[in-house]
Amino acid sequence: MELKTSAVAKRLGVSTKTVQRWVKKYNIPCTKNEAGHYVFTNEAIEQLEKYKFLGVDEEEKEHVEWEEVEQRLDELERKIEQKADDVVSFQLLQHRREMEEMLQYIQQLEQRIIELERQKQTEPIIEQPTKQKRRGIISFFL
Numbered sequence: 001m002e003l004k005t006s007a008v009a010k011r012l013g014v015s016t017k018t019v020q021r022w023v024k025k026y027n028i029p030c031t032k033n034e035a036g037h038y039v040f041t042n043e044a045i046e047q048l049e050k051y052k053f054l055g056v057d058e059e060e061k062e063h064v065e066w067e068e069v070e071q072r073l074d075e076l077e078r079k080i081e082q083k084a085d086d087v088v089s090f091q092l093l094q095h096r097r098e099m100e101e102m103l104q105y106i107q108q109l110e111q112r113i114i115e116l117e118r119q120k121q122t123e124p125i126i127e128q129p130t131k132q133k134r135r136g137i138i139s140f141f142l
Contacts, residue, residue, distance in 0.1 A: 028047050
C-alpha cells in the first residue's frame with residue numbers, strides 16, 4: 001500500500017509539513033511520483049510512526065530551538081564577561097600609569113625641597129637693621 005503525504009499526515013495526526021520535515025531529517029526511505037510528491041510505503045509509515053511514538057515532533061523542534069537560544073545566550077554572556085575583564089584591565093593599567101606619573105611628580109617635588117633647604121643652609125645670614133622705636137614728642141624734649 002502506498003500513501004501520499006496528506007494521507008500519512010492524517011493517519012499520524014500531524015501536519016504535512018511535519019511529515020515532509022521528518023522525511024528529510026531522518027532520511028525516511030520513500031519515493032516521489034511524477035508530480036514530485038512523496039509516496040510512502042508501509043515500511044516508511046512504520047518508521048514515521050516510530051518517530052512520532054518517540055515524541056519526535058514540533059516539541060522537539062522547539063526544544064532544539066531553545067537549546068540553540070541558550071547556547072547563544074551562554075556565548076554572549078561569555079563575551080560580555082571577557083569584555084568586562086578587558087575594560088577592567090585597561091582601567092587598571094590607566095590608573096597605574098597615572099599613579100606612576102604622580103609618584104614621579106612627588107619625587108621631583110622632594111628633590112626641589114632638598115635643593116631649597118641646601119640653598120637656605122648655605123646662604124649667609126644677613127641681619128636686618130633694627131628700627132629704633134619712636135618715642136613720643138615729650139621724650140624728644142627730655
